[in-house]
Amino acid sequence: DVKVTQSSRYLVKRTGEKVFLECVQDMDHENMFWYRQDPGLGLRLIYFSYDVKMKEKGDIPEGYSVSREKKERFSLILESASTNQTSMYLCASSLSLPHSVFDEQFFGPGTRLTVL
Amino acid sequence: AQTVTQSQPEMSVQEAETVTLSCTYDTSESDYYLFWYKQPPSRQMILVIRQEAYKQQNATENRFSVNFQKAAKSFSLKISDSQLGDAAMYFCAYRRAIQGAQKLVFGQGTRLTINP
Numbered sequence: 001d002v003k004v005t006q007s008s009r010y011l012v013k014r015t016g017e018k019v020f021l022e023c024v025q026d027m028d029h030e031n032m033f034w035y036r037q038d039p040g041l042g043l044r045l046i047y048f049s050y051d052v053k054m055k056e057k058g059d060i061p062e063g064y065s066v067s068r069e070k071k072e073r074f075s076l077i078l079e080s081a082s083t084n085q086t087s088m089y090l091c092a093s094s095l096s097l098p099h100s101v102f103d104e105q106f107f108g109p110g111t112r113l114t115v116l
Numbered sequence: 117a118q119t120v121t122q123s124q125p126e127m128s129v130q131e132a133e134t135v136t137l138s139c140t141y142d143t144s145e146s147d148y149y150l151f152w153y154k155q156p157p158s159r160q161m162i163l164v165i166r167q168e169a170y171k172q173q174n175a176t177e178n179r180f181s182v183n184f185q186k187a188a189k190s191f192s193l194k195i196s197d198s199q200l201g202d203a204a205m206y207f208c209a210y211r212r213a214i215q216g217a218q219k220l221v222f223g224q225g226t227r228l229t230i231n232p
Contacts, residue, residue, distance in 0.1 A: 043222040
């Protein structure tokens with residue numbers, strides 16, 4: 001079974017702090033994604049990566065950055081946390097299939113971040 | 117840009133009965149994938165069912181089936197013989213049928229309650 005793990009289930013930080021959210025997958029997936037989940041808005045893509053050291057902005061990248069130094073690990077960084085970044089953060093990964101356009105995304109359990 | 121709309125924030129059904137969750141989407145593309153994801157209270161998102169737009173036949177997975185109406189851009193999920201374990205948030209999602217890392221575009225979600 002594919003396993004996507006996230007470093008924390010719950011996190012409480014203060015405004016202005018630098019925050020790191022870590023995601024690790026164990027199935028050698030090329031693609032990794034960070035989504036933000038808010039009530040009434042569903043999930044929205046923050047950033048994704050299709051290879052080590054490669055990253056692409058999603059729909060709501062402002063206030064976030066990412067790092068992918070190793071294939072299995074994808075980090076989301078809040079440079080200076082603000083209260084409007086209080087949310088649930090979900091990581092996902094998928095395999096890049098060479099002869100297919102479909103790649104199922106597998107999700108981690110999520111990190112509930114509260115910024116005070 | 118593609119959008120996905122779930123107009124039912126909450127639904128409830130009696131155990132063993134059938135419930136249908138609605139989803140509409142907007143796209144100018146002719147080929148794409150549609151998904152229903154389930155997020156139980158423990159928060160790990162899992163794929164329930166998927167539909168390729170080029171297939172006319174509606175997808176079915178055990179008690180879960182979809183009604184895919186391409187012209188109407190509608191993609192509803194039917195859950196038959198509802199069980200207590202079906203209680204969850206359900207998200208409808210869209211993905212372009214292009215090779216490579218492609219984001220999922222999610223609807224707002226529907227919270228399904230199963231009444232014993």
